[in-house]
Amino acid sequence: MSIDDAILGEEVGLYKTLLESTRAIPWKIDWATLRFAYIGPQIEALLGWSPQSWATVQDWCDRIHPEDREWVFNFCVSQSQAGIDHEADYRALRKDGQFVWIRDVVHVVRNPDGSPNALIGFMFDISERKRTEEKLLDMQRELEELSYKDGLTGVANRRRFDKVMDVEWREARRLRQPLSVVVLDIDYFKQYNDHYGHLQGDECLKRVAGALSGALRGPRDLLCRFGGEEFVLVLPDTDEGVALSLAWRCLDLVDKALIPHAGAANGNRLTLSAGVNTIVPKEHDELNPFIAVADRRLYAAKERGRARVVSDDMVSREPEP
Numbered sequence: 076m077s078i079d080d081a082i083l084g085e086e087v088g089l090y091k092t093l094l095e096s097t098r099a100i101p102w103k104i105d106w107a108t109l110r111f112a113y114i115g116p117q118i119e120a121l122l123g124w125s126p127q128s129w130a131t132v133q134d135w136c137d138r139i140h141p142e143d144r145e146w147v148f149n150f151c152v153s154q155s156q157a158g159i160d161h162e163a164d165y166r167a168l169r170k171d172g173q174f175v176w177i178r179d180v181v182h183v184v185r186n187p188d189g190s191p192n193a194l195i196g197f198m199f200d201i202s203e204r205k206r207t208e209e210k211l212l213d214m215q216r217e218l219e220e221l222s223y224k225d226g227l228t229g230v231a232n233r234r235r236f237d238k239v240m241d242v243e244w245r246e247a248r249r250l251r252q253p254l255s256v257v258v259l260d261i262d263y264f265k266q267y268n269d270h271y272g273h274l275q276g277d278e279c280l281k282r283v284a285g286a287l288s289g290a291l292r293g294p295r296d297l298l299c300r301f302g303g304e305e306f307v308l309v310l311p312d313t314d315e316g317v318a319l320s321l322a323w324r325c326l327d328l329v330d331k332a333l334i335p336h337a338g339a340a341n342g343n344r345l346t347l348s349a350g351v352n353t354i355v356p357k358e359h360d361e362l363n364p365f366i367a368v369a370d371r372r373l374y375a376a377k378e379r380g381r382a383r384v385v386s387d388d389m390v391s392r393e394p395e396p
């Protein structure tokens with residue numbers, strides 16, 4: 076062996092030691108044969124498969140999660156053919172049947188004519204990072220959900236109302252369908268707080284929200300706490316007649332909840348008043364005036380004695396017996 080060969084041998088040994096002592100797993104695939112020319116022994120500790128079992132590209136492909144396999148394979152082949160270095164995150168199959176998130180970072184070694192000669196890469200175990208990412212996503216989803224919920228009663232909040240109304244308004248306009256809202260307000264709630272205390276008032280709001288939830292017909296109906304002791308029912312694809320009977324149903328549900336209200340001027344049970352409005356929105360119609368009409372009718376219901384529904388600017392209906 077010449078001195079040069081000895082030095083070369085030493086250098087190869089050094090690089091091999093360096094490569095095989097990293098946490099990243101090095102590998103090389105010859106493009107002409109699509110066979111592994113090399114894979115670091117660390118692969119066995121990570122996935123359980125011996126280095127010898129990584130013979131061909133097919134072995135690599137077979138050990139990719141079925142949901143990731145097609146896009147990873149197609150992506151890596153097309154990038155390699157184009158001579159572009161690339162990376163892909165995918166779930167790799169462990170010998171025990173579990174999956175590990177891998178980031179494969181690939182360098183394309185090219186022939187003088189630009190065609191691929193070999194692929195050299197490193198596999199990184201990114202499962203911990205993926206777990207953290209998933210936890211963050213879960214937290215984000217949870218926060219998003221919370222940001223649309225009223226903290227006290229658990230029903231939708233004003234923010235959600237604005238969002239849903241925006242969608243339903245446009246949908247009603249597009250399909251020329253009626254959209255209704257029922258604005259509901261507890262009667263003499265100031266007196267309730269004065270009589271029973273603010274904490275009991277909070278409990279009462281929760282009971283009212285629970286009772287009103289019973290009026291929802293399906294997933295498109297939405298009950299929101301509009302603020303204070305005011306609630307709104309959003310009723311897509313609902314005409315005036317149905318909205319009116321649903322408003323009465325709300326009042327009835329709260330009545331049946333038998334919430335005592337010793338401070339009320341109209342009896343000793345908690346009651347609600349409601350205003351209803353319905354529209355088939357046209358191009359020039361606007362949301363705020365539509366809600367304002369329902370609000371105005373709610374106050375008409377208050378003026379006319381409370382515990383009733385007003386759905387028309389002219390007509391006052393007496394409470395149902």
Ligand SMILES: Nc1nc2c(ncn2[C@@H]2O[C@H](COP(=O)(O)OP(=O)(O)OP(=O)(O)O)[C@@H](O)[C@H]2O)c(=O)[nH]1
Binds near residue numbers: 260262263264277
């Ligand atoms: N306990 C409790 N009270 C609240 C909350 N939000 C608003 N209120 C109370 O609701 C009461 C609303 O009073 P008003 O607007 O005068 O209405 P009201 O007494 O119900 O009278 P009418 O609506 O005319 O029948 C106020 O005393 C507020 O302090 C809440 O989150 N918890």
